[in-house]
Amino acid sequence: MTTATGVIVPTDTTERLKSLRTLMADPSHNIDAYIIPSEDAHQSEYIGNCDKRRAFISGFTGSFGSAVVTQDTAIMFTDGRYVLQARAQMDTNWELLRIGVGSTITMADHLSTLKPGSRIGVDPSLISYAEAKNIQNKIKKNNCELVPISTNLVDIMWADKPELPKDEIFFLKLEFSGIPLQEKLVQVREMIKKHGATGLVITGLDQIAWLFNLRGSDIDNNPLFYSYAIVTDDKVSLFVEKEKLTEEAIQNLEGVEIFPYADIFDHLKFLSKSSEGTKIITDSVCSWAIVDAIGTENIVEEYSPITVLKLTKNSTELDGMRNSHIRDGVASVKFYSWLERELVENNMSLKISESEAADKFLEFVMEQKNAVGKSFATISSVGPNAAVIHYSPTKGSDSLIDLNKIYLVDAGFQYLDGTTDMTRTWHFGTPTAWEKECYTRVLKGFIKIDDLVFPSGTTGYVLDPIARMSLWEAGIDFRHNTGHGVGSFLNVHEGPIGIGVRPYYHDFGLEAGMIITNEPGYYEDGNFGARIENVCIIVDKETPHNYGGTKYLTLESVSLCPIQAKLIMPSLMEPREMEWLNNYHKLVWEKLSPHLEKGSYEYEWLSRNTAPI
């Protein structure tokens, strides 16, 4: 919660926790602990307002974090990105435990320390089957039990809970998606057969959007719609409220049976019972409730064929990515040149707020062809706010942009032909030597990854230290992964590839046609943050030799925007790093300048900011 004067005030959760504890103690449930997951029924990373139960109960609004409430305690589990934000938003009823990167404890570990014999409740539709099994394994030594509570206890007390949205679902034309549904189905069915299964249940919202070439807007910044789907050898069923589909969408769903969203469970039960030998592929985002409807004896736990197919983009998607990033770059240059002019020439330092700047950026983007909106809440952060890794300014409580402080913007947008995600860090006054050193070390890591040549199939899991080695030299580091996969007009965070320590980054080797971000950073609590991020396509690299017949790959930066020279400490840069920078700036100039009016302020700004160093 933020007051009119802009101060973050923790949400008072005393009454809410009291109500929840009363429900927990009720004989109909009789549970000692209750888990309130961050996720919705589709294990979405970003969730709709109707699913923000964990924020309602705790006050903490970050995208990652689960809550566990007992009669005496209320604990929030979140990762390094959100520690500062969570502590600021939660009242003293709540304890905070850090999990993820740099920590060894998990929520399941904590649950295994509850008093022996505890009954631990959870809504089975909001927890993945994998996580439910993991918790069960950890708590069984303590004779504790994970109890599925079908009625969501938070929903009971959440008086003004928003309804499921009824937003339009539209058809994504072939000029953007590249491959029609029927062709995708052939590939999916081949993979179902390969896994010895008879069908596939799809619960991941981006998987459904990709397969059916449909997009919606049920979740802020994600072009998704609430739905489920089942694919078997002879049938395709889509579970979604039919009235949400446009005429064109329905026309392009020939052969697809459409049922109401909530009917998935009955269909799965019927499918499992009606034919012997049913084997349904379920993946890591399938909920406990979905697996329960199928029956554990009838599931094949695998990566969804759609996750695998979606990972490598088709040529239409790759062209779209390149083209949308040119438009995104033009908007970025317009925004950053506008901001610098305002601060430096028009004396507007300490007069433009972080959220006003973010709105201005969006304005420039929405002038571009195919622009749809943001791909995540813009991080527009000045000074100490830039150290809050997933900071998002709130009108009224945000800071004013200060000529004398670092300003970090991480912004991504959705276009019909691509999804963008770019970070730039600026100083429009005079940065300190220490800020410059940190920024330069971040840049060196960024260049090392961008410039890297590696054998096809290398995982992002083992490449991660290459982004950090220049920081490590000075004894500094950053507490997030180096990069994540990106969808094609879909989720800005798309698994399962990435550069970093998440175990599943080890599951798929990097291959040509995949899309990934490169975004090392450095953060100093209470002081400043620095991050540089580009979206990159993984492309074939012609090398003088092809040892052992291996293909070699490299990254092609599709994000196009100058990297501020003022923040660079040249003495720390190696010659080839400088050469990389000058080449990149040459590319940025060549790609963007034709789209700017010659002689305009932004044209000259781009020229200055891409000049060889």
Add this chain to the structure above:
Amino acid sequence: MTTATGVIVPTDTTERLKSLRTLMADPSHNIDAYIIPSEDAHQSEYIGNCDKRRAFISGFTGSFGSAVVTQDTAIMFTDGRYVLQARAQMDTNWELLRIGVGSTITMADHLSTLKPGSRIGVDPSLISYAEAKNIQNKIKKNNCELVPISTNLVDIMWADKPELPKDEIFFLKLEFSGIPLQEKLVQVREMIKKHGATGLVITGLDQIAWLFNLRGSDIDNNPLFYSYAIVTDDKVSLFVEKEKLTEEAIQNLEGVEIFPYADIFDHLKFLSKSSEGTKIITDSVCSWAIVDAIGTENIVEEYSPITVLKLTKNSTELDGMRNSHIRDGVASVKFYSWLERELVENNMSLKISESEAADKFLEFVMEQKNAVGKSFATISSVGPNAAVIHYSPTKGSDSLIDLNKIYLVDAGFQYLDGTTDMTRTWHFGTPTAWEKECYTRVLKGFIKIDDLVFPSGTTGYVLDPIARMSLWEAGIDFRHNTGHGVGSFLNVHEGPIGIGVRPYYHDFGLEAGMIITNEPGYYEDGNFGARIENVCIIVDKETPHNYGGTKYLTLESVSLCPIQAKLIMPSLMEPREMEWLNNYHKLVWEKLSPHLEKGSYEYEWLSRNTAPI
């Protein structure tokens, strides 16, 4: 087999295979396939002559590779290091399948493709319990069975099989080992308790040598002796032929009960039956036969506490490592300067064989204080032989050292106070541009690892690409790991740490006090090879900042020998890489020159070869 004229002739295995197949078909065994592992009963990497069953049956003498024989096929499984050697040594009865780095198939995968219902035999004392379980898992879908055959079938037909050696076992004084047995026992027993176990069976020969501060010579180049041990809360039992122990050794085994080597199985059976609640820690090197004697219900599968304790060297061991490497460096300089003088000044090109050179190197080493012998068979390899990663010259069949070809030496020695392992690649004539480019890229990888600063606890698993990135740029790579752990007057390959893709390199983070090699390379079949290797101590690194209170580490090269400047292509070197090289050479000069006679040839050679570039 090599003929008098020096040509490698494959061993004729037709009769041996025929005998083996007759034994396999015998009703008392009735097996369809028989596995002949490379290992001995202790899962040693290097084995005694009495255990070279796989070499006997196949002709292939490399240190890694398992054979599987059926009535129709004979297949050797080995890794990239040994492909050339295995193919050259085996006759046409044998097929070769590559496993390990760069391959996805394992022996167990292959066994899972045998005809359904096959009975697959193996000597249970020669296969680890972990591998037996792995094979059982893979073959069960095919209804195949892994059958323990206690009588070794190869032994039956191996007429002149050597006996178990009776070599002396001596006490390693405290000035070399650093910590007495009784102190080590306290630590071991604490860890047994921590794992909720009542005892520990020790089957790894280096673990036993370390715990008891004893060394032997039962296996070439490894100061080990055949033995087993059991540690419980109130007893320590060593299973070894008592007559092998020196007087001093026996005096230093107060409180230790000594039993014959073969008695271990009966003791374990008795221990498991006699007291309820027996829980014995077994590790990944415990054989199926050992686990069977304990009973699977009584084992705790864990890394042996000794493996963990041994990993971090004590200060006496670290001092010994540093000191022995100075002596090793002096011997190296004497050898390489002698060789260069012979080839260049004394017209000895094509007159000194690879094995003669290796012998000469050993001579110089044996003049040094505390020298014991080799730590592995010296790789002395010229031209195409340098591309055979684990080449070892055989008198009569080896090549002559040629002024016009690359000469690669990978040699390691045992000293009472340390184990060494160093590779240098030389060209005493005029290297080609391509040889220089490859060598320089290897050197760049080597420097990147040596120069690296990283947070305490980082695994060698994720650091591996840093050694390869300079090679990848040219589309080249090497098919072995970047580095391995090293024992302290023990095994030159000491697990479980290392830099590379072995999954267990991920199990322990690197910490100060551990010892590891850094040895990137490049190999061109039929042409040449290049490798540069130093042994390094992992040491604390003072950094300007200590982000998040993390300790930072770096490598301290203890190997001391010039890196040949002639093979370097300066245009490929970055300024900081040149700086590293000059600093290293300055160190080599400072450490070694005081031990060489001023004005001597080797003194001047060292001076020339460590001069700033």
